[in-house]
Amino acid sequence: MKLILLGAPGAGKGTVAKMLTKIDGSVQISTGDILRGAVQAGTELGKEAKGYMDRGDLVPDSLIMGIMENRLQEDDCKNGFLLDGFPRTIPHAEALKELLDKLGIKLDMVVDIDVPRDVIFDRLCTRRTCENSECQAIYNIKSMPPKKEGICDKCGSPVVQRADETEEAIAHRLDTYNEKTAPVAGFYEKEGLLKSITGTSSDAVVDGIKEQLGI
Numbered sequence: 001m002k003l004i005l006l007g008a009p010g011a012g013k014g015t016v017a018k019m020l021t022k023i024d025g026s027v028q029i030s031t032g033d034i035l036r037g038a039v040q041a042g043t044e045l046g047k048e049a050k051g052y053m054d055r056g057d058l059v060p061d062s063l064i065m066g067i068m069e070n071r072l073q074e075d076d077c078k079n080g081f082l083l084d085g086f087p088r089t090i091p092h093a094e095a096l097k098e099l100l101d102k103l104g105i106k107l108d109m110v111v112d113i114d115v116p117r118d119v120i121f122d123r124l125c126t127r128r129t130c131e132n133s134e135c136q137a138i139y140n141i142k143s144m145p146p147k148k149e150g151i152c153d154k155c156g157s158p159v160v161q162r163a164d165e166t167e168e169a170i171a172h173r174l175d176t177y178n179e180k181t182a183p184v185a186g187f188y189e190k191e192g193l194l195k196s197i198t199g200t201s202s203d204a205v206v207d208g209i210k211e212q213l214g215i
């Protein structure tokens, strides 16, 4: 399947994407994961992106479009992909349309996962992430803690609070989302690709997507 997952930070895009990859081998492409990996590896991309990310600002379009252009042409995308965290602005959506046209790729659907702001805020404040850039498993200290406190169940690395998941950075990320990313849903509505799914449970969102795709 070739999907875009829209929704505020903390709406569950990453969890839903991971569940969908198990259905047909489509790959999850998370620009946030790619950028965090680059920051941890200390690459040029990571050095450029870090300040923006720590503040909860979007990194510049030129960096993001370079990442996407390369990533979408990798072999594993042939079976399908789930875009998680991109596009995040109208210019991204326009540039993606041009890129997909050039590559001859047609999207199946754009899913907007709609979750109330108070649920999201609480989720992000209690979210913890495996700091191993190859893993980045997500936990929640209230609803899904790791079996051993502070240690990833999957790879044994430390599980930490992201620098951009302090209350102040979260509030800024949600404001950035409302201002810049929320209008992207309208772009895809005009394209006839948008499906909004309201859901605080990832299982329900995945079921809704499967129903829409008839799988």
Ligand code: AMP
Binding pocket: 009, 031, 032, 033, 035, 052, 053, 054, 056, 057, 058, 059, 060, 064, 084, 085, 086, 087, 088, 164, 173
């Ligand atoms: P995420 O994990 O998707 O919440 O992304 C974490 C941070 O990475 C964001 O707050 C941005 O600073 C940056 N980021 C991720 N994806 C994008 C994107 N498509 N465009 C610009 N910045 C991004």
